[in-house]
Amino acid sequence: MDTQLQELTQTETAKPGTSIQIFAPATVANVVCGFDVLGFAVNAPGDEVVMRVTDKPGISISKITGDNGRLPMDPAKNTVSVSVRHYLESIGRTDLGLDIELHKKMPIGSGLGSSSASTVAGLFAAKTLLDDQRDVAQLLPFAMKGEEMACGHGHADNVAPALMGGFVLIRSYEPLDVVRLPHPKDLWCAIVFPDVDVPTREARQIIRNKINMKDAVTQWGNVAGLVSGLFMNDIGLIGRSMKDVLVEPVRSMLIPGFYQMREQAMELGAVSFGISGSGPSVFAFTRDEQTAHNITHKLQQYLTGMKINSNAYVSTINDAGPRVI
Template sequence: MNDSIKVFAPATVANVVCGYDVLGFAVNQPGDEVIMRLTGGKGISISKITGDDGKLPLDPDKNTVSASVQHYLNHIGKPDTGIDIELHKKMPIGSGLGSSSASTVAGLFAVNTLFDNLLTNRELVPFAMKGEELACGYGHADNVAPALMGGFVLIRSYEPLDIISLPFPEDMHAAVVYPEVDVPTKDARQMIRSKVLLKDAVTQWGNVAGLVSGLFLKDYDLIGRSMTDILVEPTRSILIPDFAVMKSIALESGAIGFGISGSGPSVFALTRDADIARTITAKLQQHLKNLNINSLSFVSEVNKKGPIILD
């Protein structure tokens, strides 16, 4: 058994417009890195965090990575194992791209690898959900499941947990733009209505089913017309500068569909190829620059691997 490892875990786009808390997919960039070492002592320590501007706790009881790793160690009957963690944030916190998820997944994949892969990546999902619960008060899986398993993922049920990997068109790309404005996940979740009209729910069910069907059929037109959300996007989009204008820009530039990534403020478009994705990110960034808003952009195919070991 090795005593140290370095792992990268990818960012994710949760909800995919109409699938609130039940759909998500992984992208190749950005992501987070964890270096983990077995110390021979007792208990978990976090010796270093970079890239977080001092926002994340070094206290192992309060950090999503260490908390999830502790749950894993308890499960395998080695609760007092000595582990040191370095967390290197390579993506913005509070971006809507699964920042806490990427860190947590990297940590869990690292510890599971150090213990000779006692669990599959799918079996690690409940432990990662514990990290999400610590980060935003609710243990959802639409970030952690695709980050662990790669690809597009459907969470059919939470109790019991039932996760399905979905096929998707091989050439599909994501154009992701992160406007540097603050939209805390907890606040964004609290804005969502707790009750919806039955006719709205029926519309939403049809769109989720249409999106899943479109992915299976590799039918870009069906995917695009299913990427409509009448329950969450109308409220959350208020927090994102010029959301409607950006959506129009993306769709007019060839996007299949456009929406909010997770709780925002990041937005994303699905496209047929990388060139269209690059065109869209350039136009969206220019529009935000005209509003005096800084932004970051990422163009990626759908990540098929999930976390990987780095040399």
């Protein structure tokens, strides 16, 4: 064990009775053309975790709210507790007792990184209670363990921006290499979540395993253009680059009225439009807040006409990531 971890195991923080409450943000993964490699955090919605230090070693879950009974209370089967357990094992603190309250403040299965927000909130709570001064990026492998449990694949395009804040590129998974990207400060995001069921596992299974070279070249150009636009503060280039010829044509079939919503958003001044993660949430980038609100209002009206309930959120890109509340 290195010196930093050894010092951490000897800390006098995290005494029984100590508690903390953490918020972690929702995220938009893929960002249209960057399947599994791009994502960004938003200011709302998000999830909250209350974590308390107990006398009894081990992790327990005493309460989950906002999930309609869908999430397991068993700490061996919940993404938050499993990720925290891996973290504690890595720093030699399996002697620690932690009780978790999970408060779901965002919809499950929304395509907005619901499991990621919960997992990141739990890991950040444990790190803070232990006064672990290492960079939050060190928690990423443990957060990916939670994603693996949630959807069968330990991707990082939700957990990385939720944990690190901002706009994130996963350059490589083996070895893990994550880069935080700059972005225009006046870039706004309009999100609409239609209340339809698109399970993440199923949404991944319908993606093609083989693609032709022409489509690959198109996708590479768009990813490079999007990253260049972020660095150059060129919102026009960002918009032109956010086109997907690989995943969106398949996943869009699971979202009622997707192309009609895209047409309406673009007519109202959206810079770009696409699916958030595996869906069914959709999002648009805009140059100002009012346009974002106009888009969410119009799309919700359209969905209501289809007898589909929806939630809407308007936000800039959240550079802070998780925070103590």
